[in-house]
Amino acid sequence: MSLRERRIVILGAGGHGRGVADIFTLSGWRVDGFLADAKDGLVAGLPVLGPLARAFEAGFLDGRAAIVALGDNGKRALISRALLDRGVALATAIQPSAVVAGDAVIGAATMVGAGAILGVGARVGRFCIVNTAASVDHDCVLEEGAFVAPGVRLCGGVRLGEGAFVGAGAVILPGVTVGAGTRIPAGSVVSGSRF
Ligand SMILES: CC(C)(COP(=O)(O)OP(=O)(O)OC[C@H]1O[C@@H](n2cnc3c(N)ncnc32)[C@H](O)[C@@H]1OP(=O)(O)O)[C@@H](O)C(=O)NCCC(=O)NCCS
Structure with missing residues (x-):
């Protein structure tokens, strides 16, 4: 996958997710939005693009990186490993x-x-x-x-x-x-x- 555009989707839209989004924005990335369960609309001015499971839909992350921004250590590692297995670039x-x-x-x-x-x-x-x-x-x-x-x-x-x-x-x-x-x-x- 080419990451020349440096676009990213953040999994998790709580306090930690918002902090991670802020880091990528400050670092010159385009943050396309968040994936989060039981949330919709805008978070910190960025769209919630769907539930966490959307990250595993075919083609959804094509052309963009992801990061799992969940405070739960087990969930963060589990989802991150599953994304890597599918060839997603984690930033x-x-x-x-x-x-x-x-x-x-x-x-x-x-x-x-x-x-x-x-x-x-x-x-x-x-x-x-x-x-x-x-x-x-x-x-x-x-x-x-x-x-x-x-x-x-x-x-x-x-x-x-x-x-x-x-x-x-x-x-x-x-x-x-x-x-x-x-x-x-x-x-x-x-x-x-x-x-
Ligand atoms: C140690 C910890 C995991 C315990 O959680 P818990 O088992 O759910 O304990 P509780 O919240 O039910 O607290 C039980 C009692 O211990 C006290 N207590 C909890 N953590 C304490 C701590 N670190 N130091 C002193 N007392 C503490 C609570 O005030 C409570 O006292 P009380 O019974 O007189 O009301 C948790 O309190 C803790 O320290 N978490 C770290 C939080 C943190 O750093 N988060 C960072 C996120 S970025």
Whole structure:
């Protein structure tokens, strides 16, 4: 598929979806609209083009990219993988004010929010969220579908397993591994080698 026009459809039209749409608009993409269940009309001035399932209708996404902007880690990863299986191009959303080290790696369909920081050697997998003003320090690894909420501090060498969730403002001390699917409450301080 040619993405020369840089057109995109956003799956999800909640607060996260609107934030992702804003990133693509700021980055010079044409946002064609949202797909969302139980919503219609306009969201943030952009049309709701149908339910999420429309993304799987033959030809619907031809000529445009997509991103799944759902806060639920499981659903985001599941739908993203299904779209990739069908050959859909998934785009990555990096807010222009994020600070990303030169050698940091960011996977497809991941969102990095306003004021977020990715340190040297950070590796963020596919379908992740690094939300507003979160910092992911040197050599951290985020496996697929991990979610780092606003204001989180991941110290150096932290590893988040697949689909792990770190609540707003939590601090994870250096070298800690957070297991797949684990939820860390907002405001926590996590120490020790494994949570
Ligand atoms: C830890 C968490 C998952 C618990 O959710 P839950 O099991 O549904 O718990 P509840 O909301 O029913 O709260 C139970 C009690 O714990 C308190 N509580 C919940 N989370 C807390 C937290 N992180 N720190 C301190 N107290 C907390 C609630 O106020 C409530 O207290 P109460 O019984 O005196 O009213 C959730 O509160 C949390 O921290 N979520 C993170 C939210 C976030 O960061 N979102 C970012 C989106 S971008």
